[in-house]
Amino acid sequence: MYQYFNGLIIREGTVGIPADQVEALFKDAGWVRDTPDWQKEKFTLIFNNSTWAFTVWDQEHMIGMVRGISDQIMAANIMDLNVSSRYRGQGIGQKLVELCVQKLPHGDWFAHTSADNFPFYEKCGFEVRDLSENGTCSYYGYIEARKSGHRRTGRKG
Structure with missing residues (x-):
């Protein structure tokens, strides 16, 4: 499935997403630096x-993406919402969130993000709660892996 949005193409699907284009978006967002060759497959496997998943394309260049992880009944999580810095402010991110929510319109949606993104998610209809009363517990396995030496950082591989 695909659709047009402001002269761009939004594709739906989880298969065939080019790892190099995902990595480029992650680099643009500052989420990765130098990924060792042996880890590059993760950009497709995710x-x-x-x-x-929805990806946004300007010709042959992927300029936006979002993934959804869900039980498809009650709850879903928005993962890796990312729009290239050159294309931000054009409503692309909001459109991607809207497409996700349409997949499970009566379910509970969650977005794990930093506080500077809270206003964006509020514009998309999400509620930012007082975390002193209600919050999400997190375990960051990738940080633990880095501490224990199981994950390389910044090395060419």
């Missing part, structure tokens, strides 16, 4: 193991 989509293969997602419930839903």
Whole structure:
């Protein structure tokens, strides 16, 4: 499935997403630096193991993406919402969130993000709660892996 949005194409699907284009978006967002060659497949595998995904294309360049992980009944999580810095402010991110929510309109949606993104998610209809009373517990396995030496950082591989 695909649709047009402001002269761009939005594709739905979790298969065939080019790892190099995902990595480029992650670099643009500051989420990764130098990924060792042996880890590059993760940029494709994250989509293969997602419930839903939408990518945004300007010609042959992927300029936006979002993944959804869900039980498809009650709850879903927005993962890796990312729009290239050159294309931000054009409503692309909001459109991607809207497409996700349409997949499970009566379910509970969650977005794990930093506080500077809270106003964006509020514009998309999400509620930012007082975390002193109600919050999300997190375990960051990738940080633990880095501490224990199981994950390389910044090395060419």
